[in-house]
Amino acid sequence: MSLKYIGLNEINGPLVALEGVKGIGYDEMAQINLADGTKRLARVVEVSKDKAILQVFEGTRGLSLENTVTEFEGRPMELPLAPEMVGRIFNGAGRPIDGLGEIFPEKSADINGRPINPVSRIYPQNYINTGISSIDALTTLIRGQKLPIFSGSGLSHNKLAVQIVRQAKIADESGKGFAVVFGAMGVKNDVADYFKRCFEETGVLSRVVMFINLSNDPIIERILTPRCALTCAEYLAFEKNxxxxxxxxxxxxxxxxxxxxxxxxxxxxxxxxxxxYLYSDLASMYERAGIVKGSEGSVTQIPILTMPNDDITHPVPDLTGYITEGQIVLDRTLEQEGVYPAVSILPSLSRLMKDGIGEGFTREDHQTCANQLFAAYARVQDAKALASVIGEEELSDSDKAFLHFGRLFEKHFLGQDFNENRSIEQTLDLGWALLSQLPREELDRVDEEHLNKFYDPEALTALGYD
Structure with missing residues (x-):
């Protein structure tokens, strides 16, 4: 039997306080009935003896201290789940907003998820092909990994997110049983429309579940959005394989x-x-990625976050970097030079990459090619720094060769058309063709066997690049 409480003791912004309550639990849901018959959802955010603090989803405007009726539901917030969620659009709290009617749930699940026993986790190995060279070759996304994108205000991370959704596929079994759960928090209406329009026009909406929280929606809904998205992802992965x-x-x-x-x-x-508690709060969501014994499915996460003032030491990217298994960093200078996607490869890394590439996964030369590309591009930065002091004309022939390589690398390898979907073979072949523009003796991260097989100064022209 549910208890109803009449009246409120205090209203403070989005919070209301009730005294004299019994048997109320943290995170429990409640229904608030206004005098005019309207109803609002609320969540218990603090409990102390016989006092409870609730956060009202739709705000406290119009609430009365005297005749507001609060009814506790005795359970945390749950998301209705069904396989038919794929291809649908929901708001941040999991309600359909695409005009296609309600979901007929197969079950409901607590949006806070269930802790995964570390012993039951399977180490991620197989990779996910995004069709983007800078990611696939140098910061490879592994199935079951959490790999964030660190961006800045005004950079093209939304465009990159759309391209990843459109092109991503698992590397084996031709992508069968693959879907994307897309959660947007605090986005403007035009950005939300951009996401929806792009997914519809390219035909990928049929394998996407969208949760959209707009910037003018309540902040409590923004806090729920990633949890709803991850609950849906876990259901599709661990119960629907x-x-x-x-x-x-x-x-x-x-x-x-x-x-x-x-x-x-x-x-x-x-x-x-x-x-x-921001660290543990973020960890409670990031750690919901992975592969679990007994299930054929997997949850892979790409959280995208903007760094205020491009500051990678800001608390949000800083804490995220501690929890996740690498990061992809976007660079404002590359963006201003017209490079898309503007991935800065030197501060970017994928800590699980080494176990998901190579023979049997991508290609046997992948690790060697990636190591040499990293080393060569690091030399490019040294040559640029030296040229800024003494001038490019005074550089050695070796440094000039690396500067030339850097220009080609940024133009052809990092730079990629929005609609260009490269296979891993195309990406690695392009990487070797670019490395072949350097003197053979400068390639000190490559063994002789791979050099004999892939070194070809004419390869770049043969691939159609100038």
């Missing part, structure tokens, strides 16, 4: 909503006003 790529953008908007919520509760702030 699908391989799920979960893209969450923008995690900085999520963290700022957590900061605002924490401030409204009067909690002691930490770095830059974020609460001290």
């Amino acid at each position: 699908m391989h799920i790529l979960c893209i969450l953008t923008d995690m900085t908007s999520y963290a700022e909503a957590v900061r605002e919520f924490s401030s409204s509760k009067g909690e002691i702030p930490g770095r830059k006003g974020f609460p001290g």
Whole structure:
């Protein structure tokens, strides 16, 4: 039997306080009935003895201290789940907004998920092909991995997210059983429309589940959005044996909503006003990626976050980097030079890459090619720094060769058309063709066997690049 409480003791922003309550649990859902008959959802965010603090989803405007009726549901927030969710669009709280009617759920699940026993995890190995050379060759995305994209305000991370959704596929079995769960938090209407339009026009919406929270939606919904998306991803992966790529953008908007919520509760702030529990809060979502024994499916995460003032030491990217298995960093200078996608490869890495590439996964020369590309591009930065001091004309022939390689590398390898979907073979062949523009003796990360097989100064022209 559910208990109803009449009246409120306090209203403070999105929070309401009730006293004299019994048997109420943290994170429990409640229904608030207004005097005019309208209903709003709320969630218990703090419990102390006989006092409970609730956060109202739709805001507290119009609530009365005297005749508001609160009814507790005795359970946390649950998301209705069904295989038919694929191809549908929901708001941040999991309600359909595509005009196609309600979901007939097969089951409902707590959006906070269930902790995965570390012993039951399977080490990720097989890779996911994104069709983007800078990612596939140098920061390879492994199935079951969590690999964030660190971007900056105004950079083309939304465009990159759309391209990944459109092109991504698992490397084996021709992509059968593969789907994308896309969660957008705090996005403007035009950005939300851009995502929907691109997915519809390219025909990939049929394998995408979208959760969209707009910038003018309540912040409590923004806090729920990634949890709803991950709950859907876990259901499709671990119960329906699908391989799920979960893209969450923008995690900085999520963290700022957590900061605002924490401030409204009067909690002691930490770095830059974020609460001290931000690390564990982010970890509770990032750690929901993986592969579990007994299931054929997997959950792979690509959280996208914008770095305020391009500061990689900001709390959100800083804490994210501790939790996740690498990062893909976008560079403003490359973007201004017209390079898309503007991936800065030197600070980017994929910690699980070494176990998911090579013979049996991509190609036997993948690791060697990637190592040499990293080393060569690092030499390019040294040559650029030296040229800025003494001038390019005074450089040695070796440094001039690396500068030439750097220009070709940024133009043809990092630079890629939005509609260009390269296979891993095309990417590696292009990598070797670019390395072949350097003197053979400068390729010190490559063994003689691979040099004899792939070194060809004419290869770049043969591939159609100038």
